[in-house]
Amino acid sequence: MRENIFRGKLTRLTAEDPGLLAQAFAKWDRDAGFKWLLDDAPPMLWSVDKIKEWMEKELENDESRSFFFGVRTLEEEQLIGFVDLWVNWVNDDAWVGIGLGERKYWGNGFGTDAMQLALSYAFTELNLHRVTLGVFDYNLRAQRSYAKAGFKLEGRLRGELHRQGQRWDVLIMGILRKEWLEKNYFECAGEPA
Amino acid sequence: MDIDKPLFEGKWICLAPIDREKDAEIEARWTHEAAYLRMLNNIEPARPLSPAQLKKKYEAIEKDMEEKKNHYYFTIRLREGDRLIGFARLYHIRWAHGYAQVQIGIGESGERRKGYGCEALSLILQYAFEELNLYRLAAWIPEYNQPALQLFQALGFAEEVRRREAVNRETRRWDLIHLALLKEEWTPK
Numbered sequence: 001m002r003e004n005i006f007r008g009k010l011t012r013l014t015a016e017d018p019g020l021l022a023q024a025f026a027k028w029d030r031d032a033g034f035k036w037l038l039d040d041a042p043p044m045l046w047s048v049d050k051i052k053e054w055m056e057k058e059l060e061n062d063e064s065r066s067f068f069f070g071v072r073t074l075e076e077e078q079l080i081g082f083v084d085l086w087v088n089w090v091n092d093d094a095w096v097g098i099g100l101g102e103r104k105y106w107g108n109g110f111g112t113d114a115m116q117l118a119l120s121y122a123f124t125e126l127n128l129h130r131v132t133l134g135v136f137d138y139n140l141r142a143q144r145s146y147a148k149a150g151f152k153l154e155g156r157l158r159g160e161l162h163r164q165g166q167r168w169d170v171l172i173m174g175i176l177r178k179e180w181l182e183k184n185y186f187e188c189a190g191e192p193a
Numbered sequence: 194m195d196i197d198k199p200l201f202e203g204k205w206i207c208l209a210p211i212d213r214e215k216d217a218e219i220e221a222r223w224t225h226e227a228a229y230l231r232m233l234n235n236i237e238p239a240r241p242l243s244p245a246q247l248k249k250k251y252e253a254i255e256k257d258m259e260e261k262k263n264h265y266y267f268t269i270r271l272r273e274g275d276r277l278i279g280f281a282r283l284y285h286i287r288w289a290h291g292y293a294q295v296q297i298g299i300g301e302s303g304e305r306r307k308g309y310g311c312e313a314l315s316l317i318l319q320y321a322f323e324e325l326n327l328y329r330l331a332a333w334i335p336e337y338n339q340p341a342l343q344l345f346q347a348l349g350f351a352e353e354v355r356r357r358e359a360v361n362r363e364t365r366r367w368d369l370i371h372l373a374l375l376k377e378e379w380t381p382k
Binding site for chain 1: 328331366373375
């Protein structure tokens with residue numbers, strides 16, 4: 001068996017208390033730039049209590065479909081973001097979402113490290129066939145990170161976003177189990193799959 | 194403004210509301226045809242539904258339409274006899290960005306390949322672009338559903354994404370194709 005799949009080179013995946021997560025999200029939500037990179041919802045501000053209600057629901061009700069992790073740095077143990085796999089079991093496919101709310105950790109490999117952990121989890125624990133994500137065409141940093149983690153561009157949704165008076169594309173990227181195995185398993189385990 | 198311009202009526206078919214009692218009986222019959230369900234849905238396993246289950250589904254759809262305002266669901270009926278043959282819907286509407294997903298199904302197997310799907314899709318496109326003023330419509334169709342791919346492409350939809358091997362059906366993998374139509378590409382019928 002391999003080493004701890006929840007632990008990477010820079011980060012680890014954690015279970016977090018909903019109250020603590022809610023406080024972190026309430027803080028990150030006030031950074032509109034973070035929200036514009038994260039998803040297509042108009043940035044909105046909610047109380048810690050409201051976010052905590054959602055978190056509790058997310059963490060309790062959707063256990064079989066949603067795999068949500070906090071992302072902490074190995075060094076300072078700081079909660080810097082989250083990663084979430086949303087699984088479709090019929091097709092063994094999952095959408096993955098990742099966000100680092102703490103800007104000072106952007107551009108230093110923390111997100112890529114956490115994404116690699118999420119992919120390890122997806123392919124060696126959930127035994128999925130593929131993982132999918134959407135990324136905005138103005139988010140070049142994330143595109144580079146996902147490419148590094150092994151995702152391939154599968155197409156673009158033309159003008160799906162309307163922001164700051166302009167239309168922007170959403171890029172769809174995917175990684176297949178066999179691609180992930182080729183990229184990772186040989187190096188890590190040193191034996192053929 | 195032309196108040197006599199048809200919105201819900203095509204030449205042969207029309208868009209109509211749900212009739213919870215009568216439609217449930219008919220759709221229950223359709224859901225016992227696995228091929229129909231597999232063409233429609235690649236996310237959930239195909240399963241037959243009873244009229245009682247369908248009535249609940251209709252209630253949930255109308256509740257959703259009323260509360261969330263991001264779902265527009267119509268039945269498709271032959272104008273002659275007002276007979277139910279399918280459904281058409283716009284869903285996952287994101288008002289801030291002006292996009293939605295679109296889906297249609299002709300459940301009545303004897304009424305397929307007669308152009309009714311094309312007429313229904315044309316009507317719902319007109320509804321989406323001219324009534325809801327949406328900008329972009331998307332459809333996710335597995336590569337094995339060739340009739341749907343041909344229909345959507347005939348009405349101007351373009352392939353944007355091919356999610357490789359995203360669908361598992363009949364023990365093999367199929368690509369899931371994302372098609373989309375932008376308002377500026379749409380030709381009103």
